[in-house]
Amino acid sequence: MSGIDVAVTGLGLVTPGGVGVGPSWAAVCGGRSAAAVDPALEDHVVRLSCRVPGFDAEELLGARRAHRLDRFVQFALVAAREAIADAGLDPATWDGARVGVVLGCADGGPGTVEEQHHVLRDRGPAKVSPLLLPMQLPNMLAGQTAMEFGATGPNLVVATACASGATAIGTARDLLALDRCDVVLAGGSEAMITPLVMAGFAQMGALSRREDEPAAASRPFDADRDGFVAGEGAGVLVLERTADARARGAAVRGRVVGYGASADAHHMTRPHPEGAGVEQAMRAALADAGADPADVRHVNAHGTSTPLNDLVEATAVSRLLTAGPLVTSTKGVTGHLLGAAGAVEAVFSVLTAEHGLVPPTANLRRLDPRMDIEVAAAPTGAHAELVLSNSCGFGGQNATLVIAAA
Structure with a gap:
């Protein structure tokens, strides 16, 4: 399967930058952070989040459909x-x-679980919704998508924590290589900004507490970063074999030419201190693409704005990619979209290759002096014909995609 050329023929986004690819791309290129104090977290130790603005599910999907979906x-x-x-x-x-x-x-769907737990506690088991399980089960993400669009081929949801979206794209690429499908809808979605989930993240010490300046709270690679800001949203890519896409006259937005995955096998929440796992994933992805480290001109980093993750990733990137590619993390704008992050950032990577424009790392005021990488602090024109996109997750799971221009 190594070396298969997969075309990206369609892009879709719902992010804290806006509903749609256009608003989302404009937001990250403009470096406009979506972080704000969240009224739903009023009593919490940490009250910051990055919500999707103006998302009206009833208008977009119809009232009956929306009410039956998490x-x-x-x-x-x-x-x-x-x-x-x-x-x-x-x-x-x-x-x-x-x-x-x-x-x-x-x-x-933790939102549905928490809501129905309140019903159970306050009104008893007979009042719990029969839609509880169909709404909250992770597999319903793919199941409902198949129902919506009549996709009856292979159908699955992958869970590799915050690497899930990238893992899904890599898995979809394998399905195309094996000729199991001609078209795959690939990506990720997440809506974890709920009271219980956010309390858990806060208790772990993972979240930024910069409430005095919310818009500057998510600051990847900055010397004064203090944690991530949770976001929500989705990214979906239409993938086809490049030869098939060109044969039907499709406009190719970009190509997924490499994928690598690894496990740190180190700790349930902390990355390997030397970045061994993410480096292994990057090496595997480049080998799959038939590319050398020197070919990479841009890295869309995992870059969560946590003290340890950013340092570890920067160390691995500088050690492997010695040609000094321009690095950015769009999480300075969107916050951390958790399981959707890798998919959304794959879309941004395609757009970077397509437009020759690297979005800035919002809120980067002073690069951590321990990092030997070049980080884009402003929108930067670049011939980024080969882009490497990293994603890492709890459990030490890593996924790297290599995106090429059309």
Whole structure:
């Protein structure tokens, strides 16, 4: 399967930058942070989040449909609809048996679980919704997407924590290589900004507490970073074999030419201190792409804004990519979209290769002096024909994608 050339023919986004690829891309290129104090977290130790603005599920999906779906599925359906339209495909006419769905998420529908737990506690088990399980199960992310668009091919959800979206794209690429599908809807979605989940992150010490300056709270690679800001949203890509895409006259937005994955096998939440795992994933992805480290001109980093993660990733990047590619983390704008992060950042990587523009790392005021990398502090024109996108997750799971220009 090594060396397969997979085309990205459609892109769809729902992010804290906005609903749609256009608003989201404009937000990250403009370095406009979405972080704000969240009224839903009023009594919490940490009250910051990056919410999707103006997302009206009833308007976008219809009231009946929206009420039967958890927020993480709503995001995915809206993003997938945009991606399919962008690809010039019509679900009414495609061969559904040859269309697969591979999506990633870290948690499923915790919002529905928490809501129904309150019902159980306050009103008793007879009042719990019969839709509890169909709404919150992680696999329903792909299941509902298949139902929405008539995709009857391979259908699965992958969970590799915050690497889930990237893992899903790599897995989708393998399905195309094995000729299991002709088209795959790949990506990730997450809606974990709930009281219980956020309390858990806060108790771990993972979140930024910079409430005096919310818009500057997410600051990847900055010397004064103090944790991530949780975000929500979805990214979906339409993937096809490049030869097939060109044969049908599709506009190719970019190509996924390499994928690598690894496990730190080190600690349940902390990355390997020397970055061995993420370096292994990067090496594997470059080998799969038939590329050398010197070929990479841009890295869309995992860059969460946590003290340890950013230092470890920067160390691995500088050790492997000695040509000094320009590095950015779009989490300075979007916050950390958790299981959707890798998919959303893959979309941004495609757009960078397509437009020759590297988005800035928002809120970078002073690069951590321990890091030997060049970080984009402003939008930068670059011939980024080969982009490397990293994602890492709890449990030590790493995934790297190599994105090439069309």
